[in-house]
Amino acid sequence: MSRLALTHADAPMTAARVGIGGPVGSGKTALVEQLIPALQARGIDIAVITNDLVTAEDAERVRRSGLIDPERVSAVEAGACPHTVIREDPTLNIEAADELERRFPGVELILLESGGDNLASTFSRDLTDFWMFVIDVAGGDDIPRKRGPGVIRADLLVINKVDLAPHVGVDLARMQREATEVRGGRPVLLTNCRRGEGVDAIVDLLEREVLFRT
């Protein structure tokens, strides 16, 4: 949260940077598509950066969604290294975020969507003020028990596609309980991003923990 501490008179106000990571197909882009209107509805000025792995498909999907000015969506290529571009060397993402802030001076929050990755994926604190990790029930209810760094270290764990739980033999209550246990009680939220269920709880948390609006 160090970036947000820059509130004294001479310090530049910068946008909060929120990372969204998680395995391929867990619903990161769907979550971004739900967060955009939900954040805008609360009057929050936003921009988006995507890190597609082999195409610009996610960036194009968000640009064409009609939810946000396409100029506010930047794509950063990951050079086949989705880990590196958000952790060991987040320079290109930092430059993209700085550029969005220069072009849109009032922007308050920038969503950074990682390319699909594995459970070891984490965001650099130099890049993000807050980051969430998105898994889904169809990936298996044993994911929290595997204690990957993404699951353990994220500021927020999102379990998506909860509507599929009965169809894939997942005990959702147990999965949520185990996720909360391995995370030492830190937040775990449930979503169905296709229908927007659970998204307001994420926005509540972002408003409270990231933007300090209570």
Add this chain to the structure above:
Amino acid sequence: MFDRGEALALLQLGDSAFPAGGFAFSWGIEGLAADGLLSDRDDLDRVIADHLAQRWASMDRILLRRAWRAADSDAIAAVDRLAEATTPSAEMREGSRRAGRALLGVWVKLAGRLSVSYRARVSADPRLGHLAVVQAITGRDAGLSLDAAELVSGWTLITGLASAAVRLGLIGHIDSQQSLARARALLADLLADAPDDDAMPSSFTPFIDIAVSRGPLRAVRMFTT
């Protein structure tokens, strides 16, 4: 005389782990492979040699040396504009600026005096921030000699090309080391001759330029260039 301090600085600044975004630039390797023009180590060695001899030595190195000698930020910006004007491919220009601005951003955070000063200028002018120019600025901030700054510039190009080839599955890790060794020898040969101070930047790498320029048209693309 072996200068341990400078050697250690070279190991740090020339390391592919130095966080300046270099891993995301293939400088034509991805495009050449997609077009069937690069498929093994021999091909890669030829592309690296082309990059070094026909572009880096006659273009990037010249720009770096001019920026190194520049007395103030006006003079540095003039070299930067020369880099812009002498790079016909829009994608090569864009790639060079993105790579340069990423490197400059790191050195701003490392509180490099020249970098901080020049960043303000780059932020106000979208034509500025080319990689070779920034390599001179950051080399000066790092306290390198010109020889060392040139070496870092050439070496990071080579490692970036070989690394991209590995990640694209074109060569293996042992082949990569053999390519690096071969390229290292060529770089040393090129560095042995200092260009004239008034040399103008020039390059002739048409296949590489076309491969980079076609990047935005490709449906599958992992690298910035």
